[in-house]
Amino acid sequence: MARIDTENINREREPSGSAAGSATVPAQPATKSLGSRAQGTVATLLRAQNVHRLLGSGDTVTHILKGVSLVVDRMEYMSIVGPSGSGKSTLLYLLGGLDRPNRGDDEGKPFSPPSAVFIDGENTHDLTDAQLAVVRNEKIGFIFQFHYLLKEFTAQENVALPMFKLGRWSRDECLKRAAGLLDQFSLSSKLKRRANRLSGGEQQRVAIARALANEPAVLLADEPTGNLDRKNTEIVADIFNSLAARGQTIVMVTHDQALAQRARRMITMEDGTIVSDRVLA
Ligand SMILES: Nc1ncnc2c1ncn2[C@@H]1O[C@H](COP(=O)(O)OP(=O)(O)O)[C@@H](O)[C@H]1O
Ligand SMILES: [Mg+2]
Numbered sequence: 469m470a471r472i473d474t475e476n477i478n479r480e481r482e483p484s485g486s487a488a489g490s491a492t493v494p495a496q497p498a499t500k501s502l503g504s505r506a507q508g509t510v511a512t513l514l515r516a517q518n519v520h521r522l523l524g525s526g527d528t529v530t531h532i533l534k535g536v537s538l539v540v541d542r543m544e545y546m547s548i549v550g551p552s553g554s555g556k557s558t559l560l561y562l563l564g565g566l567d568r569p570n571r572g573d574d575e576g577k578p579f580s581p582p583s584a585v586f587i588d589g590e591n592t593h594d595l596t597d598a599q600l601a602v603v604r605n606e607k608i609g610f611i612f613q614f615h616y617l618l619k620e621f622t623a624q625e626n627v628a629l630p631m632f633k634l635g636r637w638s639r640d641e642c643l644k645r646a647a648g649l650l651d652q653f654s655l656s657s658k659l660k661r662r663a664n665r666l667s668g669g670e671q672q673r674v675a676i677a678r679a680l681a682n683e684p685a686v687l688l689a690d691e692p693t694g695n696l697d698r699k700n701t702e703i704v705a706d707i708f709n710s711l712a713a714r715g716q717t718i719v720m721v722t723h724d725q726a727l728a729q730r731a732r733r734m735i736t737m738e739d740g741t742i743v744s745d746r747v748l749a
Contacts (some may be wrong), residue, residue, distance in 0.1 A: 609679030
């Protein structure tokens with residue numbers, strides 16, 4: 469069975485921004501100490517600093533995230549749980565650079581400390597939309613509840629597309645790598661099948677392979693099993709566990725308690741804030 473090139477997963481990078489701390493310190497393994505998370509270390513991959521998000525305008529402006537601070541270290545496997553509407557997806561999209569935090573409140577008064585998200589040391593406020601898109605394609609793998617595959621394209625093409633865009637490998641190499649990823653998820657017989665002719669469980673496995681296409685530093689999943697039956701939920705849970713065991717950093721939003729418990733750290737959100745942050749056995 470083909471394997472992901474684990475050498476390049478979570479390869480240590482020099483922090484590119486001052487916020488990530490000293491670049492001369494050798495890479496450290498992910499720490500289990502919650503106390504050290506506040507500052508941000510070389511192990512830090514994602515960092516939310518007093519993150520606020522307001523949506524809507526005028527009288528209908530809603531304060532969705534109310535000062536969330538969170539550090540995700542390399543090689544962490546974290547779940548985020550909490551009631552519907554508590555801000556889980558909003559936080560995940562901010563951590564992945566799909567959205568940016570608000571700098572100030574509805575009257576423009578800046579938050580203190582500044583409301584910001586750092587991806588691998590880079591403040592998303594400092595990047596243009598195009599630069600942020602490059603960071604996302606290189607470093608973040610997204611998995612959503614609905615797979616968003618291109619239905620007219622084959623499984624293999626769907627997985628190869630982010631690689632074509634990245635331009636790191638030749639076209640043939642991209643297709644070969646896509647086949648290798650799909651093979652890991654028992655889809656080698658479905659490479660040439662159009663996405664809309666795959667089952668729901670198969671489609672979600674293709675979406676996971678696509679998220680891994682560019683060897684992302686972190687996999688961000690939003691209710692990845694929300695649309696799957698028990699059996700396929702188990703398959704996806706097992707995939708996440710084996711990826712985590714190989715050192716893949718994962719942040720997963722889920723309302724499935726059993727799935728959430730399989731992570732190594734669990735964050736609970738309520739009404740736009742983090743109310744608990746626990747290391748799981
Ligand atoms: N574009 C928007 N405009 C106004 N409110 C929004 C918008 N998007 C989301 N919300 C609200 O923000 C809150 C948090 O949403 P979300 O992050 O999706 O929560 P969760 O993922 O925890 O269910 C919800 O109350 C939702 O209705
Ligand atoms: Mg959500």
